[in-house]
Amino acid sequence: MAKINFGGVEEEVITSEEFSLEKAREVLKDEIVVVLGYGVQGPGQALNMKDNGINVIVGQREKSKSWDRAVQDGFVPGKTLFPIEKAARKGTVIQYLLSDAGQVAVWPNIIKCLDKGNALYFSHGFSIVYKDQTGIVPPDNVDVILVAPKGSGRTVRTNFLDGSGINSSFAIHQDFTGRAKERTLALGIAIGSGYLFPTTFEKEVHSDLTGERGVLMGCLAGVMEAQYNLLRKHGHSPSEAFNETVEELTQSLIRLVAENGMDWMFSNCSTTAQRGALDWAPKFRDAVAPVFDTLYKKVVSGEETRRVLEANSAPDYREKLDKELDVLKNSEMWQTGTTVRSLRPENRKKL
Ligand SMILES: NC(=O)c1ccc[n+]([C@@H]2O[C@H](COP(=O)([O-])OP(=O)(O)OC[C@H]3O[C@@H](n4cnc5c(N)ncnc54)[C@H](OP(=O)(O)O)[C@@H]3O)[C@@H](O)[C@H]2O)c1
Numbered sequence: 001m002a003k004i005n006f007g008g009v010e011e012e013v014i015t016s017e018e019f020s021l022e023k024a025r026e027v028l029k030d031e032i033v034v035v036l037g038y039g040v041q042g043p044g045q046a047l048n049m050k051d052n053g054i055n056v057i058v059g060q061r062e063k064s065k066s067w068d069r070a071v072q073d074g075f076v077p078g079k080t081l082f083p084i085e086k087a088a089r090k091g092t093v094i095q096y097l098l099s100d101a102g103q104v105a106v107w108p109n110i111i112k113c114l115d116k117g118n119a120l121y122f123s124h125g126f127s128i129v130y131k132d133q134t135g136i137v138p139p140d141n142v143d144v145i146l147v148a149p150k151g152s153g154r155t156v157r158t159n160f161l162d163g164s165g166i167n168s169s170f171a172i173h174q175d176f177t178g179r180a181k182e183r184t185l186a187l188g189i190a191i192g193s194g195y196l197f198p199t200t201f202e203k204e205v206h207s208d209l210t211g212e213r214g215v216l217m218g219c220l221a222g223v224m225e226a227q228y229n230l231l232r233k234h235g236h237s238p239s240e241a242f243n244e245t246v247e248e249l250t251q252s253l254i255r256l257v258a259e260n261g262m263d264w265m266f267s268n269c270s271t272t273a274q275r276g277a278l279d280w281a282p283k284f285r286d287a288v289a290p291v292f293d294t295l296y297k298k299v300v301s302g303e304e305t306r307r308v309l310e311a312n313s314a315p316d317y318r319e320k321l322d323k324e325l326d327v328l329k330n331s332e333m334w335q336t337g338t339t340v341r342s343l344r345p346e347n348r349k350k351l
Helices: 021-027 041-051 065-072 084-090 100-113 153-162 180-190 201-213 218-233 238-260 262-267 271-301 303-313 317-329 332-342
Strands: 002-006 009-013 033-036 056-059 093-096 119-122 143-149 166-174 193-198
Touching: 009 193, 021 180, 033 041, 033 084, 041 056, 041 065, 041 143, 041 153, 041 180, 056 084, 084 100, 093 100, 093 180, 100 303, 119 180, 143 180, 143 193, 143 201, 153 166, 166 180, 166 201, 180 193, 201 218, 201 271, 201 303, 218 238, 218 271, 218 332, 238 262, 238 332, 262 271, 271 303, 303 317, 317 332
Parallel strands: 033 056, 033 093, 093 119, 119 143, 166 193
Antiparallel strands: 002 009, 143 166
């Protein structure tokens, strides 16, 4: 592990310099890694490991779009692609990458497939930490480990193909074999992580649920909508409201934040913008802080996971989600977004 200073706080992290891909291959050379679920994370992790020379099998329910996608991606039915239970029986490392609600539904079948010394791998602390709700309690004679990429499965794959990576946290909940840590790090490197940082299952699920409900998705969508609505209410055109709220952010400013940080972005904007942003940032911070407090409490208490499991276990959960997503999609703001994107020079050329 390398000790790195993060803004004055030292943390131990791992990159492929401390734990090389060659070492990962060596650690995993006798393992059969079974990726259960070919949704969002499944394809990214499975394909990266396969390209890195790891022995990978996919388990996915048959007659589904995800099964067809696995076939298109090169997994061969009966050889490297099997129905979930059949695949689980073949693995020494079982990567449990069904949706979190799916993990609960299928668990009674998976527990029967675990052999002594297997590693049960998660990319989220959800199932283990909220065991009272999920009923997922692994047997004592397996390793229980986690590697959680801090990005969508899609970017796990696209960044890998670009030659970059997504950072991941890792944790060990149960070390039966004495090899849990080396297995975890090897898998973390094999799926193409940028750098790996240690966490616990609890810290991972608490921060992850907060992040996606907060700045990454929920809060972002909420504040964008508030600003767009405000500008529209005061007579600004959809084009003006959208450009000042989303397009300028995604096409310009957030790219600068990604490259050089918020401090650099601030200092490379007009002094008019700097003055205003420095004055208003603390007001927004203080206004949303109580909402974040409530959010974190609801995550820790299990209220959020209860809602997720209830909603996403219903047989018609997909249709219901689609209905809500359609409202967002058909709103003036996001319809404007479709039009604005179609007018980008690179998209106009395609018309
Ligand atoms: N999404 C991300 O980028 C991301 C990021 C970091 C961590 N994670 C974690 O990674 C894990 C996988 O997440 P994901 O987003 O990839 O999940 P997802 O796309 O929602 O997973 C869907 C997969 O689960 C299967 N599935 C769902 N319900 C099922 C059921 N009742 N029986 C059998 N199969 C079922 C789906 O099969 P069908 O296609 O047949 O429905 C599909 O293969 C989760 O623990 C998640 O928290 C996800």
